[in-house]
Structure formats: C-alpha cells, structure tokens
Amino acid sequence: MASITLSNLGKNYGGGGNAVTGVNIDIQDGEFIVLVGPSGCGKSTLLRMVAGLESISEGEVRIGDRVVNQIEPADRDIAMVFQNYALYPHMSVRQNLAYGLKNRGTPKAEIERRVNEAAEILQIGAFLDRKPRALSGGQRQRVAMGRAIVREPAAFLFDEPLSNLDAKLRVTMRLEIKQLQRRLKTTSIYVTHDQLEAMTLADRLVVLNGGRIEQIGTPLDVYRRPASTFVAGFIGSPAMNLIDARAVPHLPGTAHAGTVGIRPEDLTVAPDGPIEMQVMAVEELGAQRLIHGLTGGEKITTTLPSDAPLTDRMRLSFRREQLHLFQRETGRRLD
Amino acid sequence: MIENRPFLHLMAHVILIAGVCIVALPVWVAFVASTHGPTDFMRGTIPMWPGPHFVQNYSRMLDRGLATSGTPAVGTMMLNSLIMALCIAVGKIVISVLSAFAIVYFRFPFRGLAFWCIFITLMLPVEVRIVPTFQVVADLGMLNSYAGLTIPLIASATATFLFRQVFLTIPDELTEAARIDGAGPMKFFRDILLPLSRTNIAALFVILFIYGWNQYLWPLLITTSADYYTIVAGIRRMADAVDGLPQWHLVMATAMLAMIPPVVVVIGMQRLFVKGLVETEK
Ligand SMILES: Nc1ncnc2c1ncn2[C@@H]1O[C@H](COP(=O)(O)OP(=O)(O)OP(=O)(O)O)[C@@H](O)[C@H]1O
Ligand SMILES: [Mg+2]
Numbered sequence: 001m002a003s004i005t006l007s008n009l010g011k012n013y014g015g016g017g018n019a020v021t022g023v024n025i026d027i028q029d030g031e032f033i034v035l036v037g038p039s040g041c042g043k044s045t046l047l048r049m050v051a052g053l054e055s056i057s058e059g060e061v062r063i064g065d066r067v068v069n070q071i072e073p074a075d076r077d078i079a080m081v082f083q084n085y086a087l088y089p090h091m092s093v094r095q096n097l098a099y100g101l102k103n104r105g106t107p108k109a110e111i112e113r114r115v116n117e118a119a120e121i122l123q124i125g126a127f128l129d130r131k132p133r134a135l136s137g138g139q140r141q142r143v144a145m146g147r148a149i150v151r152e153p154a155a156f157l158f159d160e161p162l163s164n165l166d167a168k169l170r171v172t173m174r175l176e177i178k179q180l181q182r183r184l185k186t187t188s189i190y191v192t193h194d195q196l197e198a199m200t201l202a203d204r205l206v207v208l209n210g211g212r213i214e215q216i217g218t219p220l221d222v223y224r225r226p227a228s229t230f231v232a233g234f235i236g237s238p239a240m241n242l243i244d245a246r247a248v249p250h251l252p253g254t255a256h257a258g259t260v261g262i263r264p265e266d267l268t269v270a271p272d273g274p275i276e277m278q279v280m281a282v283e284e285l286g287a288q289r290l291i292h293g294l295t296g297g298e299k300i301t302t303t304l305p306s307d308a309p310l311t312d313r314m315r316l317s318f319r320r321e322q323l324h325l326f327q328r329e330t331g332r333r334l335d
Numbered sequence: 336m337i338e339n340r341p342f343l344h345l346m347a348h349v350i351l352i353a354g355v356c357i358v359a360l361p362v363w364v365a366f367v368a369s370t371h372g373p374t375d376f377m378r379g380t381i382p383m384w385p386g387p388h389f390v391q392n393y394s395r396m397l398d399r400g401l402a403t404s405g406t407p408a409v410g411t412m413m414l415n416s417l418i419m420a421l422c423i424a425v426g427k428i429v430i431s432v433l434s435a436f437a438i439v440y441f442r443f444p445f446r447g448l449a450f451w452c453i454f455i456t457l458m459l460p461v462e463v464r465i466v467p468t469f470q471v472v473a474d475l476g477m478l479n480s481y482a483g484l485t486i487p488l489i490a491s492a493t494a495t496f497l498f499r500q501v502f503l504t505i506p507d508e509l510t511e512a513a514r515i516d517g518a519g520p521m522k523f524f525r526d527i528l529l530p531l532s533r534t535n536i537a538a539l540f541v542i543l544f545i546y547g548w549n550q551y552l553w554p555l556l557i558t559t560s561a562d563y564y565t566i567v568a569g570i571r572r573m574a575d576a577v578d579g580l581p582q583w584h585l586v587m588a589t590a591m592l593a594m595i596p597p598v599v600v601v602i603g604m605q606r607l608f609v610k611g612l613v614e615t616e617k
Contacts, residue, residue, distance in 0.1 A: 053511050073511075073514050074516065082508045084508055088509065088526075089531065090530040099516050099526070100516035147512075147516075
C-alpha cells in the first residue's frame, strides 16, 4: 500500500496537441480515486502512465516515496485490470492468477495460499481449473481482479473494467469492487466514462476534460458544487440544465452570470414559479417522468413524480441555493 | 449451408465424388502398377486391378533398391528425405518465429530496413538463385551433406509474414498484462506467444514438411553420392533407365512408399492443422 503523487504530468504522443496536460493529483494511501470524463479525454493515457505502459513526457509519478518515471511496470508494484480482461487464453484460471507471482519467484506454497485466498474472496474457486474461454463475462472479470489481488500490490489500476458487462451485472460488480477495496484498503485508481459508476465508487472524483483536470473532489462535492459548466453537464443524470442567463433575465441574482445551471431534480411545479416551461416531450421512467421543454428559447428538463398533473405550459420553481452560476467566457463557477 | 434442398445436396455430392475420383485415380493406378510383375505393363493395356506381386515388389525395393539406376534401398532414401524435410520444416519455423517476434515486438534501428529485406526475398525463391546458391554451397564444401541439402532452403519470408500476422492478432492488452506480471521478452515469447501460436505452428509444420519432402531440383543438383539421395530425386533416377525399359512396377512401389510419410504427418496433425487454418479466437 502506498500513496501516489502525480505532479505536473503531461503526455505528448508527438502529433500536435497534448493528450494529457499539467495533471496534479495527490492520492492518499488506501484512497479510491476515479478518473472520469468523456471519450478521448486522456483517462487511459493518464492511467497507463502511472502503470508504466506509456512513457511520461513531462512531470513526475511517485508511488510511495519512489519516483517511478523510469521504472518498468513490473517493478512499480502495481496491478492492472483491463477492459477486455486480458486473461492468458491458454492458461487455466489458476495459472492466470499464479503467473505474476511465479515470475517474481514467489515460493510455491505461498502462491498456492494466495491463489486460494483470492479465489475465496472472489468466489471463483469452482472454476480454478477452467480456461478463460469457458467462463462468462462476469466470471472473467472476477478472474482479472483475482490476478490483481494475488499480487498484493501497492495500488490497483482499473481501466473501464466493467464496460463489457451487461447493465445489471455492472451494478453488482460495482458494489463488489467497492467492498473489495474497502476490505483490502489498497490504493486504487479507476477509470470510467460512466458518471454513475464514478459517483458510486469514488472516495474522490477527478473529472477530466481534454487532457486537463476540471475538478477534484468527493462525489457529493462535485455534484453539489460543480466547478465548471463542463462538470455540471457531465456529472448527474439527467444532466444539469445550463441556460444562457440572457434567456432568463427575470431570475433573481443572475445578473452578473453568463450561464445559469439548475438540476432537473431541483425543479418543482409551482403556480407562481419564476420559470415558465413549454412542454415539448415527456419520457416515462416509472416512478417519475422526465419532462423536456423550452423556456425563453432554451432547452430545459425536469423530473417530476409520475402522478404530477401534466399541462402544456407549466411554471417551475426552485430554491435560491440550488442555482449554480457560471462565468460566460470560461465556464468557471462564480461563487 | 443453410439451403436444404435434396437436389442441391445431390449435386454437391456428385461434384465432391467426382473431385475425389480425379485425385484418387492416379494414386490407384500407381498402386495397381506396383503390384504387378515387370512384363504386365508392356502389353499395351494397363491393368485396373491389383496383381499378385505386391509382397515381392515392395520387399525388393525396401531391401535392395534398383541397382541398375544406381539408387540405394528405399529405406536409405526415405531416411534422407525425412531428415531433410524435418530440418527444413523445423528450421524454417524456428527462424521465422524468431524473426517475426523481433519485427513485431522490438523497436530497433533499421527495423524497417530488415522488414523490407525479408520482404524482398519473397521474390527470390531457390529456383531463381539456384546457380549462385550452388556456387556458395560448393565453395563451403557442403555438397553431399545434410547441411547442404537443408540450410539454403531454410530462410522463409512467407513463414515470417505468417507469424507476424498471427502476432499482430494478439491483443496489446495481453502483452501489457504480461509486462505488468513481470514477464521479460523471452519469457513472454515462451509462455505466451508460443502457446498461442501452437496451432499455427502445427499447420505450418505440415505445409513445410511436405514442401521439404517434395524438394526435387535442389537435392538433384547437390547430391552426387547415393548415400544422400532423397526419395523424390531417387524416383526420377529410377524412371530414367539408361539401357532398357523403366521398371515401372518398382518405380510405382517406391512412389507409393514415398507417399506414406507426408500422409502420416497430415493425418497425425489433422486436427491441429485445421484448427490453425480456421481458428480466430485469441
Ligand atoms: N498511442 C497513441 N498515439 C497517439 N495518440 C493517442 C494514442 N493513444 C491515445 N491517443 C490520443 O490521446 C487522447 C486520449 O486518449 P485516451 O485513450 O487516454 O482516452 P480515454 O479518455 O481513455 O478515452 P476512452 O474513454 O474512449 O477510452 C485521444 O485524443 C487519443 O486519440
Ligand atoms: Mg480509455
């Protein structure tokens, strides 16, 4: 177990712009950090630089108190779980788990002990002697995690490990990963583009955009006080309404803001509410409805209980502190 | 096929059976010929059913060979062919798997140049460079030796490309996982690459074994001592009777014997061979 420090980390693939620029993160020992952002924002690149699979163009990566820039992946004391599992197809599950330990010259009895222990934690004992081909996606995922935990590394690195699973399994595995990490207390960096996964797993979230950090914070912090319009639109589902302030000049306290943000779930129906919405479309979600409409020519979405009455025009209200104000040019948060 | 119509089935079978007959007929004729006496072929009609001389012809060839054409017993020639075919097949596989490994997984200076050099040798098969190659082999004193028979035929651009293709289908993540698992390059090669290309190696072995077994021009050129005659070149020498008629019954018996090892290799490795040609899962 160890802390990980990224200082001023940058990556240039040698073709125009940087894939990652000026990243600074201090990861505490035992912390679960989630890197989240849209496709192509440099999450994998960042993770792979920590793993040592990608060379570091600028800056520094520290694991524990070692600078690891020039150290081979095998010697960085990390374990990685890949999106497509990357299990060795010709080896049995047991051999897959043992391979990394064997290469390090771990004694046979110790390998045996750790493999059995991991198998028990992950409930894969029943198919230790099968080939990966004969496993389901979820089982393969467990084996991939098993391969990481038998190593008892200083840190786990996950690159979208759940994105090949179906929605239901993803939810269960998500929970299991979280519990596993709680139990082992191993520092973890987890990459995903799924904001829900990010919210549920993270001790702290790192929101990336175009190779730069937009915001670092606990999931609730990021949700409650997004640092920019980008984060506001990315975290939370359905996405926060971002309205040009000029379209709603009558809203109190928005005079100096460029963009006004309000979460769909914070809007309530009120006969005298300050926002008038013309309803364009309704989506039923079961317990509630998503209502899409227009106000002052800007799109706006709200979630209402499914028994709330529907009309063509509705007035919506909110509490002042639920309003997020952003600068027009930079998109940064104002308060 | 998804179509399920009796007429199509019938057609398919007719065509397949016709194909089998076309391939099998010459083999049958050769077999029949190898069981008749020396005079049966000179009467003008070719017999279509086996004759009574099977044991006699085959034991003669296995035992003494055909002294009039200067060839040794079939066993010696078969052994020579076997050594040659095995050396060529194994040598080609070892060299090409290693060079493909280097080309795909290492960044070294002049990698592009090395790649293109290998590529260019595709245009220079043995037959094209046979005179200079003969000169080199003769100068090195390798005439009438197993080294001379095999070494010039071992380098193989085709096999290198095949392995390159196989290695390129192995996902990068697997390589990276192995790197994180602490497998150095040679360990990765031995523990991951070789087992994953097992079926391709088997398929290639079958093809190359037959290629080596069927070598004709090169052994004919560089072997002048009967001790190093290979079976394929030997058959030609037998058919080339200087005085008198070729002893067709004995030539055919030899040909039948010459067919056995490739058939054994194909049948023995059939499962892996087919898998190696069709398998895509990695
Ligand atoms: N090997 C490479 N060579 C050149 N450019 C690359 C390479 N790998 C990634 N990039 C570029 O770097 C940027 C970041 O890529 P990265 O794979 O880190 O994105 P990501 O956030 O992981 O996206 P995704 O969610 O789709 O996996 C992209 O613009 C990509 O095109
Ligand atoms: Mg990625």
